[in-house]
Amino acid sequence: MGEILKMNTIHDYHEFLEVETLNPLVSVLDFSKIPPIRHSRINFGFYTIFLKDINCGDLRYGRGVYDYQEGTLVFIAPGQVVGVDDDGTRVQGKGWALLFHPDLLHGTLLGKKMKEYTFFSYEANEALHMSDREREIVINCFLGIREELEHAIDKHSRSIITANIEVFLNHCVRFYDRQFITRKDVNKDILTRFEDLLVNYFDSEAPEIYGLPSVAYCADKLHFSANYFGDLIKKETGKSAQECIQLTVINQVKERFADLDKSVSEVAYEMGFKYPHHLSRLFKKVVGCSPNEYRAALAG
CATH class of the missing domain: 1.10.10.60 (Homeodomain-like)
Known part of the structure; x- marks a missing residue:
């Protein structure tokens, strides 16, 4: 098994991706605009949500196999290891990611609510599979957070960013409810x-x-x-x-x-x-x- 890269901070991950850090505690990434990267297995020290814009292929749930064509959201909590062993090749990413460090949440209402978002403890095969409309809502949430990141940091930045993250996570709760229903x-x-x-x-x-x-x-x-x-x-x-x-x-x-x-x-x-x-x-x-x-x- 290959090496596991430890990414304690968002800046560590940005250095790995060769992108600029706008805020040390939160980031929105568009992988289509990031240079090709090598496969790796990473231990993330922060919350990470990947929106994968790919055909997910056959996914097994219980005894059934389902083919999902839509985008997929994967939720990663601090301390989890995700990725593929480095085989020396570089791949061009596609999709988006929202990253936020636990330090961003200290003393906030969102910090007190994080344990309610149980999907951060789901396995990869229990990811959220979205319709086109749901994907559009997610990307709009990401763009709203990124727009705030492009402003100079002031006393309002933290509350605005955490409020936007909370809106996004609440949408995800709704989407998971829909996913449970559609799999009756x-x-x-x-x-x-x-x-x-x-x-x-x-x-x-x-x-x-x-x-x-x-x-x-x-x-x-x-x-x-x-x-x-x-x-x-x-x-x-x-x-x-x-x-x-x-x-x-x-x-x-x-x-x-x-x-x-x-x-x-x-x-x-x-x-x-x-x-x-x-x-x-x-x-x-x-x-x-x-x-x-x-x-x-x-x-x-």
Whole structure:
């Protein structure tokens, strides 16, 4: 595996691209106007959004393969590594990029909201695929930020730039909502696989060995990042992935409670609870009564 280039600052990346730095904390790049660059794997020390104006080709989602012709937005959080090993060739870039350093956000409203933009933790195969109209909106956002960068920095620059970035990110939230909706059939397939995964898990010895399944475990088994999987489940069901797991747990517990020869503690350990009172607490929260009260009702 080739060398990973560490780009701690936007200026570091600009030097690599051989372009001028207008603002050390934020940048908008049009790759069609940048000299050809070598392939590289880069550890970015700042938020990076690439708008790739290429045919994305066949992309796999769940069990389906989809051909996207539109532009693609890829979101990279500080510390993530992205790129291709250097093979010595130079390529002419095409598309755009928005870069902004975490230092830009300190003390701003956007800084407090960044954790809400979960798509920065999506994997590359969970990128945002845009229509022509959405692409036009994105480029207009980029141009608005770049226009502000071309002004001399003053006391208003930071608030104007962060406000524009927030508008752009909010558009991306809307676009992802649309993407989840347009993949209804794919999402239903994922929901079915999620349900099957949980049922098979509890039908095995896994709970007694590994405990209760986590959202991260389910996402990994279904080949999604935890954030994308969680957002998809929330959009499709109105419940969080954790809530869906808990409902499955409770349904499985109810089935086991039908065997009155088993104690609550035995069922708890079978299901993967570390302590029986953890089961009792969850059961009362979801069902509205204690396990003993539920079983008493079953016994008539």
